Amino acid sequence: MSLYQAPLNDINFNLFDVWQLDQYWQQQPQLQELIEVDTAKAILEEAAKICEQQLAPFSKLADQQGAKLSEGKVTVPEHYHNAYQSLSEGGWTGLSGDPEYGGMGMPKALSMMVDEMLCSADIAFSLYPGLTAGACVALLQHADDATKALYLPKLYSGEWSGTMCLTEAHAGSDLGIMRTTAKPAADGSYRISGSKIFITAGEHDLTRNIIHLVLAKLPDAPAGSKGISLFLVPKFLLNVNGDPADRNNVSVGSIEHKMGINGSATCVLNFDGATGYLIGEPHRGLACMFTMMNYERLSMGSQGLGAAERAYQNALAYAKDRLQGRTVGRDPNKADPILGHPDVRRMLLNIKAINEAGRTFATWVASLLDKAKYDNCKVSADRANLLTPITKAFMTDRGLEACVTAQQVFGGHGYVKEWGMEQLVRDVRIAQIYEGTNGIQALDFALRKVAADQGGVLQQLLTEIHTEVSTQPNAASELLLTVVAQLQGCVAAQLAKDTTQQALDACDLLDAVGYVLYGYMWYKNLVALDNEKHSADFIAAKQGAAHWYLRRVMPKVQALFSQLSADGSAALQLTDDQF
Template identity: 75%
Template sequence: MSSYQAPISDMTFNLFDVWQLDQYWQTNAQLQDLIEGDTAKAILEEAAKICEQQIAPFAGEADQRGAQLTNGVVSLPAHYHTAYQSLVEGGWTGLSGDPEYGGMGMPKALSMMVDEMLCSADIAFSLYPGLTAGACVALLQHADDATKQTYLPKLYSGEWSGTMCLTESHAGSDLGIMRTMAKPNDDGSYAINGSKIFITAGEHELTANIIHLVLAKLPDAPAGSRGISLFLVPKYLLNETSEPGERNAVTVGSIEHKMGINGSATCVLNFDDAKGYLIGEPHRGLSCMFTMMNYERLSMGSQGLGAAERAYQNALAYAKERLQGRTTSQDPNKADAIIGHPDVQRMLLNIKAMNEAGRTFATWVAALLDKSKYDNCTISGQRANLLTPITKAFMTDQGLDACVTAQQIFGGHGYIKEWGMEQLVRDVRIAQIYEGTNGIQAADFMLRKVAADEGTVLLSLLDDITDELATRPLIEAAPLTNAITDLRQLTAQLLTKDNTTLAGAACDYLALVSYVLYGYMWYKNLLALDDSKHSRNFIAAKTHTASWYFKRILPRAAGIKAILSNDAASLYTLAPEHF
């Protein structure tokens, strides 16, 4: 019974009013002939039709059926094939791909919104084109010209799909201890041997070939993560016409039985002298793979936001229809809609405020990536790099929180499968785990993004925000200035600490920075409101939600600052046997 309608009005508001990206596109030589405002809106509307009509209505059915393995063959829900072909026929699988190899060349700020819609419709389904897009990014940046000419057109077209194969049963985040080996063959290829687990879209029949990007070690590899290389291992080896021919020695050991995303074929893959081809330099595979992983981490933010948006829409509809208790009626035999209850309004406002700030934040990060790419802007690239762990960690934390809160609004019905809320909770939970757990993201943010440069990129960003607040002040956003001041003070204190202390503070610190930056997102929303362009209801909704954020959500930052200002010695002095 869960439904979905793409939030096109808020998406276009972020693109054209908050960040004015249509103006940027038309001033950029690489984009001005590819995209403008009307085209972008048409793309969003067409993507919405596929998501609303072909994917979202069947997400529950896909969850119940799941991906199934029979005699080495993985079968998927039938409608996945129809929906995937719609993506292929519309060019959606190559939306942000390089036009030189058949992609559409659309900016990341636009494709990220399509990602959000796909995730709202069905996270499990979104993973099939999503992993392919990430594989394309890695190949585009690290493969040689011949490999790119051979593989990228087929991947962009959706005829073939891609995976990334990192994890082993004993080697998750610690990839340096992996055992998969790659031995040179006489023809320049490599024989890959080993097993990988948790391989998303590892085996299926949606596409004519699957291109696995596999981390493995060469015989002369140095120890640890510095000895990892990246290999391209196709499901079917290519014949003399570069079409799929003989089956490669890659087999499915099993499909994982998971908490959620059941429609995603999460496989154990066995490589038994599978033929593979080196991508990039020997022993530099981890940096190549991180190109793909960083792309996927941004997609995790879309998963959190996508699930939260669908949860909000359904909770809001339920709250308007469900009659329970009395808020205005004096008739003891007549109940009112639960949306009149203050606690229900509180829960809905919390979700709405975080969702809309999250969409503005995601658009901002994507725009920074676009400016880094198309303008070769160093500052934009540094800031996108800084904000990537927040996109992955904070947006997925908020995604789960929103889904659980929306489930609470349904009461007992939220716990019943037919309403679809429990599936959203189960599906979105993985986003906090894969592509590097959120604890790892926080450590990366604290140690590698902030401490490593003594806060230079972060503090520079805060300088620019402070200048903007001073130049274009808004009374409603006054608490943001104080929050930034507090953040600066705490950052200076933390940067005097050792790495062990910083690691213990990392999760709280990432949350603190995120709440402050979400405050900046609401400031940008308020600045963009225009009586001549936006309806009275739209402006009222934005204004009231912003007020709620500044008065009732942003103060969480002060609480986190208080936590981080206290002595945390007990964290490091408690012996394992005392837990």
Template identity: 50%
Template sequence: MADYQAPLRDMRFVLEEVLAAPAQWARLPALAGVADVDTAAAVLEEAGKLTSATIAPLNRSGDEEGCHWQDGAVRTPAGFAAAWRAWAEGGWVGVCGDPAYGGMGMPKALGAQIEEMLNSANLAFALYPMLTAGACLELSAHASAELKARYLPKLYSGEWAGVMCLTEPHAGTDLGLIRTRAEPQLDGSYQLTGNKIFITGGEQDLTENIIHLVLARLPDAPAGSRGISLFLVPKFLVNADGSLGGHNPLSCGSIEHKMGIKGASTCVMNYDGASAWLVGEPHKGLAAMFTMMNYERLAVGIQGLAAGERSYQGAVAYARERLQSRAPQGTQAPDRIADPIIVHPDVRRMLLTMKALTEGGRAFSSYVALQLDAAKFAEDPLERQRAEGLVALLTPVAKAFLTDLGLEICVHGQQVLGGHGYIREWGQEQLVRDVRITQIYEGTNGIQALDLAGRKLVGSDGALYRLFSDEVHAFIAAAGPELAEFSTPLAQALDNLDALSAWLVERGQHDPREIGAASVEYLQVFGYTAYAYLWARMAAAALGREGDFYTAKLATARFYFARLLPRIHSLSAAVRAGSAPLYGLDEALF
């Protein structure tokens, strides 16, 4: 498979020319001077070098070897420990972390590009720093000053890693069913007992300590999700001077044998009276966890985008070299025994679909990340409130739509290679296996669709949706005639989404089954319309500019509007079919 090359030119185009991110960061005092145009470009350049040269070469070997578990210990694939050290020593684990504790303080919209590069290079490896960053975010937002001072510097430096421990064998989506218990001790700590499954990085050989953030119940906890608290549980206890003490009574009971991401250890964790410390308030653990969820769910969406980018690069390289038949319009390579397959209409359809969805996904994920920056750092309460509303609305779309399309893109990449796409040596089949999990973890895509349609749309009586719709309407109104080929179909798509949203709000308030019946297709319509908005903005930035990059950008925009945006029509029809067809078959007849 072709070597991975970070798409730095497109990343800079999105940040600088489409979203004007550096200008927006400059307005936020916490980010002013931290990430100007030159600094951001230098950061991206260095991350691109490290991911391409050091981490990407471990992708296939890590998949072939996988992780090994023996007597409670996990050994990661050869090369992972050295790659972790290189990543940590560059400060990349804490790139968006709090500078007060050793983080670099970079904006999320810049961090999103770094995450994409890391995941394109090696999705399994990327899970270790991603989950550590999530644990840092959680501690930064909710932990006491003492816990922050003791744990954050070592986590940001990469000397220690962090993991999130939510799921139990009987409790996945419905975390209100968890049974893990925490008993208060006289010294203010807790003893935690229980079992967790699917804990990525719960045990590994990359770092000297692993900090587990665990959801559990206190003895006086009310039933359901309102009775969950969040605890910090280190693998090794930490002394007052920061040195490591004894091994906490927790262990890895086994690791899962998985379809993909084999270089990431997915652990069964057992806690047998492990010492733990409360993070945040009692019984408020689930609410605290949602501080992290918006970031983590966008990060998973970026995994889907990243796998698609890697697949696209491999498919394009293959299509330019693979000779097969002659082009339908006549010979294109007379000096060769056949034409390269990139001349054939169906191959071009697949490649352009991959390119349009990948570049649209990059713009959309960056747009959502920019809202996270505003929600966190804006000083104007109205600006912050609006950004928080957009984040709440768009996070389930980012997680589900980016990962659904990530699988579609990778399947196209596999198909371009034909039989070679099914063979391990070419790398495409690994991408299909690896990306599949992104539709499942951090809340399945069906759950994301329910969140969007139920809580965010119907639950707010359309108020959150109008934040997005009003912004797109304003863009369309300001568009000049030179943009009409893009703004006109965008306006039609938005009118369709406006009407569909109003229909679902009305139906969902009278029959809750309608929400679940419509939710997946509704999210897809939303996603394609949101991509159309970003593609129109990219076209506006490219119009009138000279050079191959801008020529390609406009041609890809035209392909998106002509061949991909029309998918909304069949999806909208499915939404309007309502819930009745789902309940026309008695369950005994399935």
């Protein structure tokens, strides 16, 4: 059985020691009356109880039961209902929502830590509140006041849930060729017709209503992605009192049978003249939807980290308990725990070093979003925008690697269902694919985030890191300064290449930046250690993991630098038939 205990000590260390966000919160008029350290810790502790007690012990059962479609209705694993009710009653479905509409108004840095715990407990379950939170962000930013007042309170409370409906069978990443249409009706609404696939939480029995955010094209729409509009399409239309009444013309064609996240209902939805309402301006729907997409991409990072954390905890426990083989320097007449074997220690330390850097990175990105929101800080907004594809791609790539490595620690037991490792591998695999595949994230990073401004935001960030590390040296400084300078040169060299070559190099560039920034995360961890606040074991563990990362993991970036400077013309010169 796969167990889970929320890493509250490390979460609190990142929030209050590494990034000292409690001090920032107290400087913000919108936050100082809402949250301080004790409040934040209480919220995290209560969320941890739901994850540890109501979700994690039953994730295997959820995987076995899955979501089921019968006579047009989708049911989810039975225990999801109690867990979802607890989540809703505790306010976690509206944790970072606007207080004007019933949300708790908590900072993103706090909600991202709750996201991680939910993903550790059960990624499939986390998608139901996760998609709703993303829909709320889109509505809050782009809907009119009447729409917000009507829908947001119910979404924040968890009474209703939300989806985003983009993909069609022939239109995945190329949304400009979608065929779903929206025809104006006499009452000011629209009639939505078309079919969408891969709709997470598209139909289920957790909530009384489901609010679909649907991309479609008006009759006069320009060609391509510039002709896409966004519409709100409820499962049940609302009566004069704002309550669900008549069923809208939205139906489930089928649910997907997937490799993992079986508790999540992934639906084909058919819209047959369904009533919808325009959100934002006509033909500006893609920009509106990307508000939600970017939110979800940060949640993907939480999925990678959450699965990796649970995998690490179970692999570590197994390595301490499993007796196998004899290790040098111990009693040759009895078997030792496999944790004593150097290769097992190598695997576990690889996971630990990546996971803890990832948690610091996730907290950092979330705090940048908070500063962009509360301070209207352009620098923070630009950096959060720069780091979003890294959060999605780098963290999910490393998350899958961590789960596979943890599975390896179990040996043959990791391959059978009993121990839960194979489920973590299956569940986390999707995080590299949906919300824009990691290859698309890399293209976005290399072309739209770096090349578009000639590396301005990235190079400024690297320069500031170099200055900080130089003026406040610690055990990480020497190695980190070297790779930061190398990365600055690498970025400059990339900008001199043509667009096709930049696209070819995009994944390697994103990984190179990710490994260097994780090195910076370990630098920040070491700065935050305090002999008066932290135990000797906590400090030693952090220092050991930092040493391992800087000397045994971060050097991978040197190979990436070599790859980025090497001739890759073969990929472009081969004809299609030669592949």
